[in-house]
Amino acid sequence: MICTKCGKIIEFENDRLEQLQSQVVAGFGFHMLQHRMEIYGICADCLKSREQRMPLQAAKPGERAVIRELTGGSNIRMRLLSMGLRVGDTVEVITNNGQGQLVVAVDFHRFVLGRGMSQKIIVQPVHPEAAKS
Ligand SMILES: [Zn+2]
Structure with missing residues (x-):
């Protein structure tokens, strides 16, 4: 997750998300080598100071x-x-x-x-x- 305001990057891992990704990819008969997921938004700290x-x-x-x-x-x-x-x-x-x-x-x-x-x-x-x- 990348905060568009302060540039902070928060890494996260989620087994269910990984599984789901593999399933979706397999459904296309696609062989995944690597993947990247980027979520842009505003982090909790920035949100707090904005509020x-x-x-x-x-x-x-x-x-x-x-x-x-x-x-x-x-x-x-x-x-x-x-x-x-x-x-x-x-x-x-x-x-x-x-x-x-x-x-x-x-x-x-x-x-x-x-x-x-x-x-x-x-x-x-x-x-x-x-x-x-
Ligand atoms: Zn931020």
């Missing part, structure tokens, strides 16, 4: 998250960048009451973001156990 992505707007107060992507037009991206928000920054949500503005902190800087803007910032939550490093 964890969400707009900053969905983050709860007190939650810490890493900015993974700035979406939206170049206007919004430029505005976010000029404010000092970059991909890779860890933000802490100070207030988010589900409506109106959202206040986040990066290090000791605080940012007030409109809801539209906070929707354009894609983050990945930081889990407490992973944040120690």
Whole structure:
């Protein structure tokens, strides 16, 4: 199995699959010399990190998250960048009451973001156990 995202290769063996292959091949009167099976997809790790992505707007107060992507037009991206928000920054949500503005902190800087803007910032939550490093 080959992960198209990170390139990881997971080898597997399955007796039933091998048997089935031999049977199918024999059914064609074909003499198999060697075979190769490749399954392309997304590995469990990549799937997990992808599922964890969400707009900053969905983050709860007190939650810490890493900015993974700035979406939206170049206007919004430029505005976010000029404010000092970059991909890779860890933000802490100070207030988010589900409506109106959202206040986040990066290090000791605080940012007030409109809801539209906070929707354009894609983050990945930081889990407490992973944040120690
Ligand atoms: Zn992967």
